[in-house]
Amino acid sequence: MNLRKNSRDASRQRAQRALAHDRQPRVSLIAIPLALLLTTAVLGKFGVNDLLSAFTFPGRLTGAALVAVAFIALLGTAAVMDHWLWHRFAHSGVVAFFSSFVAFLTNFLLLSELLENADVIGYKVLFGALTIGSAWAVVAVWRTLAVIPTPKRVATALLATVVIALGNFGYQNLYLPSQREVRPTIKLTMEKPVPSNDHKAFSVPVDITLENHSEVSFNVLGTELHAMAQQVSLSPKDRLRRQWRADAEKWETFERTNPLSRRELRQPGQLVEAQPWMRYGEPIGANDTVNARVVVQLPMDTQYDQVAFYASAHLARMDRVSVERLHFKCYSWDSRQVPPCVKQKRDSDSIIYESSLRENNAIDAETRDPRHIDVYWQFGTQGANIMETISTADDRYESQTETNDRYGIRIVETGPVERILWDIKGKK
Template identity: 50%
Template sequence: MTSGPGGNSGATDEGVTGAPGGNSGATVMERRGWPKSKWVEMAAVVLVLLLTAVPVGWCGREDFTGALTFTGRMTGAALMVVALIMFLGIAAVVDYWVRGPISNLGVVALFSTGVALLANALLLIQTWSDGERAIFPMLFGSLTVGSILAIVVVWRALDEIPAPKRVAAALIVSTILGIGNFSYQNLYQPYRRGAKPLVHLTVGKAVLNRDGKAFAVPVDIKLENHSDVGFYVLGTEFHAMGERAPVSKSDRLYRQWRIDAERWGKYREKLPLTRRDVYQPGQLVAAQPWIAPGNWIEANDEAVARTVVQLPIDTPYDHLAFYATANIARKDRLGLGRLEQDQYSWRGAKLPKWAQEKGGGDSIVYRFDMKENNAIDRHTRKPRCVTIYWRFNVHGVDVAESITRKGEENRVNTAIEDSDARERYGLIDVLAGPIEQTLWEIKSRR
């Protein structure tokens, strides 16, 4: 009889002490929103933050130390701050999951996951629209989804959010700053009003030599950059064309003008339609580069060169026409590396179809390594090179450039690809001429 009550009493005590204790623990777990696999969730949140912080911090460091513009370096600094927030978020997540409600770092964990979501979403947009490696949109797309889930997990784990208005304000400000910087870098800068240097040609007076059997014409060439950005010089050329233009004794017929106009599509020179002058296609008498490929001109600077064109006094030409061009690229859009090679068409250099002269001729080929102007594009786009073709024949000279992926130098770009490359990298062709000078006065001194 005594054992029964004792047993009953023991059983009752066990039920009283055990059940309430178990119910209390379950209630706390349910209230805090922690599932039984809380440590797996913690590891998942930490992994999302870590996989986001490492590439963001790496690209930020590269841009901060090597971006081509001040804005790019400030973007690098911002990316490094974002990465630091996420590293602090990792510590906050671990601390909150281990210590529970007594930790006051839950809000830091929530804020860091929000920053991770913003960073991954912006990187997904950029790599999807501008990248060329499929792995990066897949990576940042997965991290974007992971960041959303991480926010949900951390939100459920919090008992309450202290100062929710301040947390919301911090998230909103971070979002505005991130979107603003992204828009400035990817929307405003590429399409803002472009700068364009000028090439000036100044032709001096022809001068006879001592024995009167030859003469020389001095020519000054100046590249002026009045903009606030620097430019790489991809290629330059100066050339002089000798023109024969005998005067007809009678007016030329209208159909002869048509014949002259048809020549405009065959030669680089556009000879005028005249009533009495019978212009013949010009012939090259002198040509040379006047700035070596790979050099550059800084903002608000100028480069000057002088050359001399010499001819015998009994030259058959009636006029000289002078031309100069400079093919340049903005220094804030690309980085020009070392000269990889220079080749010659007459020694077997391969040329794309568009660079081959229709009427015969030769080309000198320069090829430079190239880098993008920011770390994200350098890692998500395929490496490229800049190829310059210095082309010449008896009817003139010109310079053409092409930006292609490495290994595809001889591939013919589409018109859209060429247009996109010119816009993206700030490619500009600056032309001067023709500057015509008659030779009648100097030849009359014979």
């Protein structure tokens, strides 16, 4: 009796295993083609958008690659159906396996990118499901693969070699060139001062040259030139070390950084003139040069002994982000739409401009919340400066590192370029 009972139990267990084996292909037959079809649709959408609107050639090449993967995933869907149902193509299992692996690898890489950068939760969930579905497809097809043209170990080694070679090619030829640092330069040149006809004032012409020696274009977020004037006298005897310390304690800003001099007595610099020297929002082309001239006027009997010029330009790399339309927003002294970091600077005022931003690829543009940029043209008695912030509609601000690295904001500065005024004042 016990032998008969054990035989019946074993038969029942074998029947249950067979039934589970029969059910597995039915579940796979629904889930795996669905995952591959969704992969085709989503990657095809991203790929076409990148192919048509990416800012750079690597971006468009990435779009073409996504379109190719979408086509491979679609081919894999048909191969899976033929491998399990139709049996019309002898090597449909091999095609299904390799197509599923390509879809899995692409979905996994995009999921890793989205987990780090995406804001839209739905896309993280979607690519998580697509990654699991395509991984399931790889395992399921591999287990049912009876014949493969070459041994499986050789096929696996070949596939790994191809993946490593493609990754190395993309890193060397696409990623590294996009990360290469490019930064224009600014040069300041002062011309000979020109006295007025009545000899009561004089002007100092200043030539500004911005040179872009790279293959990258830029959008101008803002430019400024400001002149700081100082009174400088000489001490009749050497100054003590504690007086040097007192000078060093005033180095709160670069404009207030005076030399630690043995004899010179310098008063804090005062802003005498500040102005932009390029129109905001204008592009600067690759290998382009921009020239401008500004004129600073002072009275002949000025109390100052020297004047120092500073110039800067804040630019956005056009291969990282598109500044859609930079326009005037408000004044800091006449608006409540000012962030706390600007309100804290009570000794300076700001003219504020804003623009929406578009990122350089369709995936980021689709999966991240829209960003906009605010540009603050700041001025006060201690000098002039430009500052920018990038944020979302709900006031989530990007860090300075993210602003520089992801959005390609570059700050180009020069100065001080100093001019002694004693020879001019001696002619009055």
